[in-house]
Amino acid sequence: MSERIPDKVVARLVLYRRILAPLAEQGFERLYSHQLADLAQGTAAQVRRDLMTVATAGSPARGYEVRALLRGLAAMLDAPDPQPVALIGIGNLGRALLSFFAARQDRLRVTAAFDVDPAKAKRTLHGCPCHLLEEMPALVAKQGIRVAILAVPAAEAQGVADLLVGAGVTGILNFAPAPIRVPDHAYVEPIDLALALEKVAFFARRERA
Amino acid sequence: MSERIPDKVVARLVLYRRILAPLAEQGFERLYSHQLADLAQGTAAQVRRDLMTVATAGSPARGYEVRALLRGLAAMLDAPDPQPVALIGIGNLGRALLSFFAARQDRLRVTAAFDVDPAKAKRTLHGCPCHLLEEMPALVAKQGIRVAILAVPAAEAQGVADLLVGAGVTGILNFAPAPIRVPDHAYVEPIDLALALEKVAFFARRERA
DNA sequence: GCCTGTGAAGCTATTCACAGCT
């Protein structure tokens, strides 16, 4: 059951679920791979390939059964219990991310925020308690936190990442504008906003064929 | 000169520049591909391959000359003039992004923000004037805006994207949690924050080999 | 000796295309 699943596939599975959930609520019962592909902007072949990783996909004659698919996706994507998430760095970007993620009532909840600056800790922001960074390892251990959002300046990113991994975190969403290195058993998803905007600007200029 | 450059390469070139700039200021004159690779978390071969796209890379015997590289990168990545950027959607996420990007004093400046909601327009946020969405096409045309940041709800994303492209935008940084479709001459970079966090949570659970 | 630039090999991800099912 642990066929290494590529991260692109996971991303699409999450997307499929997001597309299917409202359809199920509207009473949609079945759909074809090409319909889901249209909604997700992929190809039918890719949808089928992706869904192969969802064991229970089992699709008989008239396409996929929406509710069964959703069940399969949930079994694959969700933890049995809600997962607590830590956010490190309560600066400009950190606060913005906190307001964004705190707003979501999800299986993933930001339950603790941290900053080195005492002026930023010791308060509650968007319903999330803020602590001093030095309290992080203890709290992460106590709450069993495995997922962290990193929103510190580039210079501190690697140091904090090391602390996080040392405390038991195995997944980091890295917004710091610097690549970080983690041991093999941990996973990093980098999101570099400034870099992304530069990329868009580059292609915006160029794509006027 | 228009060898289609893959977007992964562009991303790394932007990163290289970010790494090299401070080195140049500290007086660093030359470096080897493997040194840059270490700093950028890549391989030496990849750095060399990437730098091949920067025409002026020309690197003789003792590695790459930092200042020449930076010049080459700037020539490739930067527009001759600063590029104005529009931001659409002044909700939670839009404001957060505005505060983040407005803080940057760059070749890329967010010069106009838009929202359908009159309560959110007609004011200045983080030094950026906010307008009604209906004024967008005229303003985009007047300022010659080619790059837009899309931060509207999923349901509106496609409609607004169509408007943007119609107004002359050719690059969109899409934060809406929905894929958007644009004509071939335009470029979209999707950043789906909620999806990214789900992905991290998935691998965080799994990566405890 | 140790570097760069680069053809060639190797990998990974996507798409094709068709057998099997209803």
Add this chain to the structure above:
DNA sequence: AGCTGTGAATAGCTTCACAGGC
């Protein structure tokens, strides 16, 4: 007839490995 599941082909990216330069 039109779908799924999937081996086989393809395309895109990364790494290897070596010729050529100092």
